[in-house]
Amino acid sequence: MNRYKALTLLLVCFFIVDNVSAQTTTNSIYSKYGVGIIRPQSFSQNFALGGVALGLKSNRNINILNPASLSAIDLTTFEAGFNHNALWMNDGNQSQYTNNPYISSLAIAFPVINKKWGMSLGLMPATSIGYDYTDVFQDPIVGSVTSLNKGNGGLNKFYFGNGFSANIDSTSSIGVGINGNFYFGKASYDQKLVYGNLANGLNIWDLKETNTADYAFDFGTQYQKEIMKRDSTGKTEKAYVFTFGGMVSLARNLNAHYNQLTRTFIGSADFGTIKDTVINIDNKKTTLEMPLEFGVGFSFEKPNVWLVALDYRTSDWSGLSGSNPIVTFNKTQSIAAGFQLVPNYSNYSGSYFNRIAYRIGLRYSNSYISVNDIDLNEYGITFGLGLPLRRTGTSFPTINLGIEYGKRGQQTNGMIEESFVNFNVGIIINDKWFQKRKYN
Template identity: 30%
Template sequence: MIKKLVLVFIAFTALLTHAQEGTASPYSFYGIGSLKFKGTVENRSMGGISIYNDSIHMNLRNPASYVGPNLKILNNESRLVKFTVAGSHTSINLKADSGSDKTSSTTVDYLALNMPIGKFGLGLGIMPYTSVGYKLENVNDNNKISNRYRGEGGLNKVFVGLGYKITNKLSAGIDINYNFGNIQNSSIKFLYDGDGNLVQYQSREENRSDLSGLNINLGLTYRTMINEKLELQSGVTFTPESKVASNNSRTFASIIINEQTGQEIVVNTIDADLVAAGLEKTDLTLPSRFSFGAGIGEPRKWFLGAEYTFENTSAFSNPIITIDNTAFVNASSFSLGGFIVPNYDSFSSYWKRLTYRAGMRFENTGLEINNETINEFGISFGVGLPVGKWFSNANLGFEVGKRGTTNQNLIQENFVNFQLSLSLNDRWFEKRKYN
């Protein structure tokens, strides 16, 4: 199994590095792209809550979840090794006062592994952190293109974490994250003659930022039985503010555009002197983040919880790019969700052993454009399908929602997300017994 995991990890890393365009949102134009949900399909199907932990699923948002109690099925001697991988597809209907359009994107979401080490638990993996993918155009009074903007890339995260079981009820953990990637964007200014015909040469500006940096994520989990049936689970996470180094380049070019094919033919180029402007090497500020939540449920039967997240987005800065009429303010989100399992050990009905999930979330993204706050709302559903041995399962997720508004000439996104993950479990460590 280890060899298979290594091959999957290498393939996933190559795919993530060379195919980073995991969004089609116009709002990825701002900052360093659209923030990706840094949790599992199981979390996302419950409105995004990350406070629930069990013995067969990973929780990628709280490193304290890397540890847990030994299992009775393993003679209370060890825990399972967990492996998970996921991907998603998003369809977006774009709506504005001037018209509407449709777009879509498909992306890999994460690959991760969790191994028990006594009272410790080791977690490691890779996932996208932000994603950039937009194609935007402005038109003039004559209904002809005046500007065209394109962007791609994003920031990825490789993490290694360690959880520690302080008591049977309380655990703590830390993730160390290495963030890396690049963001590329271009803008073309279209020029016309007195008769409204496109002139021969257009001007294009291209920017590229290569990003890298470290940050950490701290977590606590607490779980206890309230009575013989009900269990309380709670969690807290904190990510301190950090810096990401950005190596930047900017090029100006005169181009000829084939009006039939859209092909851009470069006539000449000139590199901007970012050294003189003090912009060749800059630091981006990634804001701090704090979340807490709690919920109750009956183990292996049902759970209901809520979680609140605050992000100090007003501290975000990117010196290389400034955009008029745009500001970053503090972001927040509220999630509510849970699951139900009709009968987890039913022999007569496979459907009764399924896990049915649902939830909703409300989010202030922290982005303000033309004094309009960009909010997001989503309703999610999901199901966990048992497969194989050791309680491995496939998880399907579905979410519908909207982001943004049509006020102030902005764009409203009505989106539908489909997610699929595999949560695989195995026993690698077994005590030898002698008669």
Template identity: 30%
Template sequence: MIKKLLIVFIALIAIQSKAQQGGGSPYSFYGIGSLKFKGSVENRSMGGMAVYKDSIHINFTNPATFGDENISTFRNESRPVKYTVGGSHSSSNLESNSSSDKSNTTSFDYLALSVPVGKLGFGFGLLPYSSVGYKLQTYTDFGGVENRYEGEGGLNKVFLSAGYQINKNLSFGVTADYNFGNIQNSTVLFAYNTEEQLLNYQSKETNRSDLSGLNWNLGLHYRGMISEKLEFQGSATYSPESDLTSKNERSISTITISSLSGAETIVNTIDIDLAANNLAETTLTLPAKYSIGGGLGEPRKWFAGVEYTLQETSNFNNPLYANSGTTFEDASKLSIGGFYIPEYNSFSSYWKRTVYRAGLRFENTGLNINNQSINEFGMSFGVGLPVGTPRTPFSNANIGVEFGKRGTTDANLVKENFVNVNISLSLNDWWFQKRKYN
């Protein structure tokens, strides 16, 4: 049954992700796009808080969580092999001082596998790092379109993690991320005659950047009982500054635009020699990132925690583009969240075995436009629904909903009110068993 669910889930995400190109945040115009949350639906349903570690869920944020001790349910011989897949749908209402619009995106979020080897654990998978999807227009004083901006693409990452349990309470881990992808954008400059009528021919600039590079993430995790029932968990991660190689192309086209459909027709195109200005291949800096957090709870019953993340995005630089009025400042995020399980081993009630999650997050995205910091707020709720079998008792389907807002209408900017619906399957199996013979 679980295998069938997994196949259906992947197929649905593969089909729906084609809609991702149709919309997105206008703030993905800047930098390498809108950064995606590196975490599971379980983490996201707790305000993005990723401090908690257990034996049945994969925690992408901290590689130290891959190392752990064997569990009694598996005769103290192993831990479950964990595999998970997730996706999301986002609906946004965009609002400025003069207009409003709507945007919908459906996307694949992650696919990962975790394999235990004694106190050592390995994990690998695929998840998006950033996304670009926008279509923006500016207008002249007389109401005509002045510029049209369009963009799509983003970065993905393949990760390989290893975590080791140093002692009963402390684990250490490291992740290697290979980032790859491309960003494509275009700008159409509309020209008018003295009578404010659109000319027959317009100019269009098209850019493409193919990006690739490696970065690292180091993590520590502590878990220990501080009383008979109360457990403390603490987490810290550090990602050092790293570089991405960007191979760039640029062209200028003369186009015509249909007055009926708005369709563009290319008349001629000239490729720009970026090498002459040392822009054919550039280096983008991925800023260093730090996080620290902790929380208290009763094992298999409840947990509440807080996590703070800082990223030195003020060091971000993209030599290919110079966005007027835009700067980058250090980004930060405060996540508060937790979960509650009424009775994890209840035989009489399915809903008593369900995990109930909730959280809040307050974020400065690191983007500053027209002297306005672009902030983000989210409030999330979620459930973990048991879908296991006697062989796979801990498998679950996770559903989360997040309500939030991003940006402001001040300084002629855009405010987004969004609803994110997230879904994942977190599955497990017992691969490694000691064979016993009578």
């Protein structure tokens, strides 16, 4: 791909940035609490491997969960990711189905110094809020109350990452990396309380909005060891590769502005008449807490044949404040494992199916949210394919396909169980963009 096509592609990407930042990426009722549903902030290969990333180091796949891995990028790499989320919610009495497609990632990476310094920048959702439900309950004083609740928005993340690597000896290396992240976005909450048994009673309409814009940093490191062996001719070759990685995301109170407008009205929720303004807060400075996060992981692979990887991550959200008395915020822990197999990567004259990357993954986590003192646990199982496309000139395109089935919450003590199926498509192009070609 020549530089003009590359620049055209980048311009198209900038035009759809507004769509990325404005899209709804969840319909979960649990996105009402805290900062919403926390997105994995990873790419299509990670998705199909259960979300593992900290010990992965690839020359053809972008991995910002551990920015140290960026040093391995040897060609300019573009990736666009697309998700479709199907969600079933069940409280034991009734169920509801929703779905929504969205852009999950948009990124580019390129080598600065081959195998020593790589750089990447991109955009993706970091947290998601999206719910719309009606609840009817009995108040001991006023009787029947209808609560209409809507919310949307969340945080997006624009990142700029750098990864560096240095050789320890001929078979091992150490790498470090840093991501500079700019978080931005709007979270909107809309609640109406309609008192059905009060003929002339005043109903309540409460609108809240938080606009966040601030930066944060995370860091990564990787140690990689190549295990050598001699072939039948006595030549030394790379047999296996072990990679250990760690990451830390620094705690940060993100600067934000808060608006609240609470009014009373009479009549129905749709055609009521506004009476009085009870609360009017305009552009009040506040902060949104993002806690310290730590993670470790490893991978062990036979290059271009098979790979196994494991990740562990933890963060403490107990300092997050909230106004709902039934909700508390906790320390969260997650574990993920993934396996990849490529039957015969380099056999272009053989079956195409032998060059496909077959992937499977598992993940489990306890959420940072507890409802009625019950932890909101989540698990998922993933399957995926890495489909290499025909090479054109210096271009190496790939399509990654992934599917995940999982559950969140449980039908206990008034909670709602959510079952979900996530479909993921990642389009990857590896090419020598912006590099001058040599002619004889």
